[in-house]
Amino acid sequence: MTLAKSVLAVNDDLPIKTDLPVHSGKVRSVYWLTEQDSRRLIEQKGYDVDPSTPLAIMVISDRISAFDCVWHGEDGLNGVPGKGAALNAVSNHWFKCFKEQGLADSHILDIPHPFVWIVQKARPVMIEAIARQYITGSMWRSYANGEREFCGIELPEGLSKDQKLPEILITPSTKGVLKGIPNVPEADDANIRNADILAHFDKFNFLSKSDVSLYQQLLKDGFNLISKELEKIDQIFVDTKFEFGYVKDAAGQNKLIYMDEVGTPDSSRIWDGTEYRKGNVVENSKEGFRQLLLNRFDDPDILLNKNRMPERFALAKNNALPLEIMMQVSETYRGIAEKITGQKIHLSDDPKQEIIDILNEQYQLIK
Template sequence: MTVINETHFNFPGQTKFYKGKVRDVYTIGDHYIVMIVSDRISAFDVILPDAIPYKGQVLNQIAAKSLKATEDILPNWLIDIPDPNVTIGKICDPFKVEMVIRGYLAGHAWREYQDGKRFICGVSLPEGLKENDRLAAPIITPTTKASIGHDEDISREDIITRGIVAEDDYLQIEQFTRRLFQRGTDIAAERGLILVDTKYEFGKAIDGKIYLIDEIHTPDSSRYFYKDTYQQLQDETKPQRQLSKEFLRQWLIENGFQGKEGQEVPFMSAEVIQSISDRYIELYEKITGDKFRKGSTHQITERIEANVMESLKRLS
């Protein structure tokens, strides 16, 4: 096996297991979460049949670097990175929203705008914008966090009115979202990139504090443009050079799939799978400035199990 499609571990003290779209999450007692980032890939809230080599390692290692680069803004859940595909962290009770923040009109927001919508998640957008235009100021467009099915756009007012997040907590995570996005923007600019949009997730630990959880600033949670060609391509109304999953979404759309009922995922050739893997590695090297070192694909599950067991032993 050269990819991690799914895992079936039974760690000491394990009390729960949850399989997400991309991550396998093991709860250890009431202290730790073991998050294994698989090579599964999803688009339009659908897990695609083929896993992507090294994708999980890319996501896990970018997230680890990004969490460490933002820990002065607020605490995060990270405790240990015992394996290229694993993060062990603090247990938090997650807020039931994902905080999406956008500096440019791209992706889902552009598709909504193109359909004639001028209010997205309660935020007003002006007439006359074109795809990938920079917004006057970053906007927050939250989504509900669905465990099954599609996430849905929601406004700040609805989140508070419906009691999804308490008002005081929501106002705090809004502020954290803006500060994190500014930090991500600054880091991306140093690497010749534009952080177009991204999402953050937050939770509360047993100490009552708000923590940043899950991944941040990865190609699964973020969209990046190349800074040096942005303005010229925009002036010429040409597609932006970007590093994100949008290229995959566009490929799926062109092949008749948007996750709608009755649609079938198109066949992904070995060449398509390799190109997706190459894109993920490219983003890792571009956003971190480090050369990507591929983890061993020999006995992957045995490697992960041994590394996690050793880490849990140290933590106990």
């Protein structure tokens, strides 16, 4: 097995039966199934969803993005070995815990392969909610520059970098550009206040005002569950992003669910507990890769300054990262996934062919 072949870098060219264009993001690609195949799978597999629900195959890749760019390594290594399987394994673990503890379901209906989810179409709540237990990153930079109010919440004076906050802080932002909502900037990822979410709940795609309270409860309960579980392996859950949406169950009832990914090294900061108590921050998340990039290039402002995006894209395109950096990132992702799940992350000999074989033999979804 060559290392490059064990990496799934391109995930939007699988021969999956679909009538729609493949939607490909920085890491995942989504293949919407035909209505016929969606209905067939719901019936055959007994999924607890409304029979008319559209289903999709979601395929993760091993690509790694940071600072809005996708990065690559030497020797044709266009991703990080084991990263995709590690991300999915961590999300699967937390989604399962949430369901077992009675919090809420997720959009995932089936897991045919470590790289693949079968998901149900959800109506997304147009909010990305960041839950924070420590002051670090962009929040610390704003605080150090004199800001004290974050999403309508006032922080006390005298906090220091990487300090634990007095309580978990929820800092929501817009998911996409929302128009015509008072006090809400018409921009993607604009900070919003809880009072404005409550006042205009329907504009954010909530079905009722009471669901705003449910969303806040699921946010805090989900964060606390992951935080307590990570404490058992001496890891600190620093902050994370949550997304929510609505689906219909087999009885046609709407329910609010967790969606996207949860508690992963891509969507969260996770610190090593032993090192933190010594006064050091050791990242077990993508933040470590970002720091590697900032330290690697002579002019880190290119990575931080959004007015220099053409230079940034050129930097990512023209710089193959050394193999040791890619493998260091691989060890971070696989290491934290194995600690969380208690299961080994195996590298596939040929992940793309494995996916095709399983989706063909067990689901009849290959052209």
